[in-house]
Amino acid sequence: MIYLDYQATTPLAPEALKAMLPWLEQGHANPHSPHRAGRQARAAVEVARDQVAALLPQGGRVVFTSGATEALNWAIKGASGGIVTTAIEHAAVLDTAHATGRDLTILPVDDEGLVAPASLAPGVGLVAAMLVNNEIGTVQPIAALAEETHRVGARMLCDAVQGYGRIAIPDGVDLVALSAHKIHGPKGIGALWIRDGITLPPLLHGGDQEGGRSGTLSPALCAGFGVAAKLMATRGEEDMAHVERLWAVAIAQLGPDWTINGSTERRYRGNLNVRREGLDVARLMSDCRDIAFSAGSACASGSGRTSHVLRALGLGDAQARSSIRLGFGRYTTEADLTAAIARLDAAARAQRP
Structure with missing residues (x-):
């Protein structure tokens, strides 16, 4: 299996x-827990917290959650006033913003x-925008939005899921x-x-283990997150250079039949979203079951709907x-990428020579 779905999830380091x-x-x-074994586990959590924080602005705190969906729900539901977001946000932002019932501008x-x-x-109480779009890789002007x-005295929420460790997060976010x-x-x-200085009302109640967020943390998950963040810091330039090389290879190989x-300029180039008439x-x-790629964002796959992101660009349903x-990164080899594109292009040509 050649794995080219890095926006859906990345291989575990x-x-x-x-x-x-x-x-x-x-x-x-x-x-x-206050006993020695509990304190040791807590120490591992705090090391991980510092590792994650190292790639974030100064003057804030990292609160561990079950994932970005919980984090976005907490930030959006914990704000007051109207919400402003963009037409190409993840469903975790758009659906949550709609669910609040507050005034919403897209x-x-x-x-x-x-x-x-x-x-x-x-x-307006909150503006929410992605740093890097999960479907098309676009890098938004977060600093100007902030x-x-x-x-207007509002808070800036940055969904940095796809950009963290790859694109610098502006200091102006909240x-x-x-x-x-x-x-x-x-x-x-x-x-x-x-x-x-920002306090959010709890989304989850029942212990307040994280100072506003309740739930027992997993030291294993925290440790894995922390080391992954540390690798993004230490390998950042190497990873980005590798992605740039893979992008250039892919573009050259696809040719003019793919759009x-x-x-192409304001983009994280580990995300290659292309179409063919x-x-x-x-x-x-x-036809290419041994290649993992996406027809859109994994979160909307199987819905039967065309991508709201692509429609927002002005593309028609067809x-x-x-x-x-195609999503690629640290563990993608040039040989695998070229082999996969050759297979995909040949299969596409067989549909319409």
Whole structure:
């Protein structure tokens, strides 16, 4: 199997697995218990917290959560006033914003997936935007959005799930949502970074173990997340150079019959979303079952709906349905990528010579 679905999840780093194993095999104590074994587990959690915080702005705290979905729900439901977001956000933002019942403004994007920071009306309490889009890789102007957000006295929430460790997070944000399994860490853990001075009402009640968030933490998951974050810091330049090389190889190999969806300049290039006229993606997936790639975001797969992100770019249903997403990164080899693209391109050509 050639794995090209890094936006859905990334392979677990061997170093992260190694850090987790002692806490799965022997370190079974509750990190919130006062005895020595509990304190040892707590120390591992705090080391991980510092490792995650190292790639975030100064002047805030990292609160571990079950994942980015919980973090985004907590940040959005804990705000007051109207909500402003963009048309290409993840469902965890859009659905949660709708569920609050508060005034909601959805900013459009251009045909490259970029939002233009707009003047905000009074009464806005929260602006939420992705740093890097999960479907098309677009890098949004978060710093400019944060500046306008603060002008009206609102909070800026940055969904940094796809960008953390890859794209610098601007200092002007107030809340940042993260997910471990998008940076070669384990599934089942994420975090919300909260700027000092901001207090959110609890989303979960029953213990307040994390100072506003209740629930027993897993030292194993925290340790894996922490080491994965440390690797993003120490390997960042190496990873980015590798991704740039893979992007160049992929673009050269695909050729003119494939069109890139989204910006090619303001983009994280480990995300290659492309379309081919008349492509039957379901048939392509069947013909290339030993290649893992996506017809859209994994969170909406199987729904039968075309991607709201691609529609927001101005693509019609036929164009959206003829699009695929290839995601690659640290553990993708050039040989695997070229072999996969050759297979995909040949199968696509067999549909429409």
